[in-house]
Amino acid sequence: MKKGLVFLVLVLFVVSVNGQTSFTSGWLPKVVVSAKTSSTTKWVNSIEAREVFYEDEFAFSHSLVDVSSIFSIKSDVNKSFNVGYIIRFKDDDIIHRTVQHFNLVQSFDALKLGHRFGFEQFFESGAKPQYRTRYRASLEKALSGDKVDVKEWYVKLSNEYLWQFNEEDLEVRLSPYLGYQLSKKDKLEFGLDYRLGKLLDTPKKNSLWFRTTWYISL
Template identity: 70%
Template sequence: MVKKTLVLLFFFTTFMVASQSTFVGGWLPKVNTSTKLSEKTKWVNSIEAREIIYNEDFQFTHSLVDVSSIFSFKTDLDQSVNVGYILRFKEGETIHRTLQHFNLVQNLNGIKLGHRLGFEQFFQSQVTPQYRTRYRATFQKALSGKKVDVKEWYVKLSNEYLYQFNKQDFEIRLAPYLGYQLSEKDKLEFGFDYRWGQVFDLIQNNSLWFRTTWYISL
C-alpha cells in the first residue's frame, strides 16, 4: 500500500512540474436568502458577484454576476433534492443554467457532514449546450460545544470535484471557511476558495478567491 501511494505521489508531482498553469485571484461576495414554504419545502435565492483582483498582474475587474433561484424538497430526515435555475451575466452575455442536486446531511456527535451530488446544464446563445456533474463533501463543527448557538463561531471545510463533459474538464475545489451565527435568522461565512481546473491538461487553471457569504432566513 505504501509503495502504491509513493508511486501515485511521484506521478502527480512529475505531472505538476511538467505542466504549465495560469493563476487568477479575487473576491466572491454572496447574499443567500431562504424562505420556508412548508415543513418539507424551502425556496432559496441568491446573488453572487465575481471580482478579479489579480490576473497576471494586480488589477480590479468586475467579472460576472450569478442570480439563482432554487427549490429544495426534503425527502427524508437527512435527505433533500434541489432543482433550480441560475442566470449568469458575464461580459455582455447571458448564460442560463439548470441544476438538479441530491443532498445528504449527517450529524455525528457535534460534527455535521454533508454530501451533495449534482447535475447541471448550461445554455447560451450560439454556444453548444454544456453538461456538468459535481460531488461535494463538507465538514462543519462548532468551536465551542456540540452545536452552533447564536453569537458563536464554527469552522467549515468543503472539498468538491467537478467534471464538464463537453470540454472534458476536471476541476478540484478546496474551501476552508470560518462562520459566525449572528442570530437565529442569519449567519456569516468567510474564507478561501481554491480551484484547480483542467487538472489533466498541460496548461492548468488555478484560482484563489476570498469568499464572503451572508445567509438570511426569512
C-alpha cells in the same frame, strides 16, 4: 483527517505548479436568502459577484454576476432534493443554467458531514449546451459545544470535484471557511476557495478566491 487534508493540499499544490501558466485571484461576495414554503419545502435565492484582483498581473476588474433561484424539497430528516435555475451575466453574454442536486447530511455528535451530488446544464446563445456533474463533501464543526448557537463560531471545510462532459475537464475545489451565527435567522461565512481546473490537460488553470457569504432566513 488532518493528515489527509494536508496530503490533499500538497498534491494540489504540486500538480498546480507543474505546467502552471495562469493564476487568477479575487473576491466572491454572496448573499443567500431562504424562506420555508411548507414543513418540507424551501425556496432559496442568491446573488453572487466575482471581482478579479489578479489575473497574471495585478488589475482590478468586474467579472460576472450570478443570480439563482432554487426550490428545495426535504424527503427525509437528512435528505433533500434541489431543482433550480441560475442566470449568469458576464460581459455582454447571458448564460442560463439548470441544476438538480441531491443532498445528504450525517450528524456525528459535534460534527456534521454533508454530501451533495449534482447535475447541471448550461445554455448560451450561439453555443452548444454544456453538461456538468459534481460531488461535494463538507465537514462542519462548532468551535464551542456540540452545536452552533447564536453568537458562536464554527468551521467548515469542503472538497468538491466537477466534471465537464463536453470538454472532458476535471476541476477540484478546496474551501476552508470560518462561520459566525449572528442570530437564529442569519449567519456569516468567510474563507478561501481554491480551484484547480484543466486537471487532465496542460497548462493547468489555478484560481484562489476570498469568499464572503451572508445567509438570511426569512
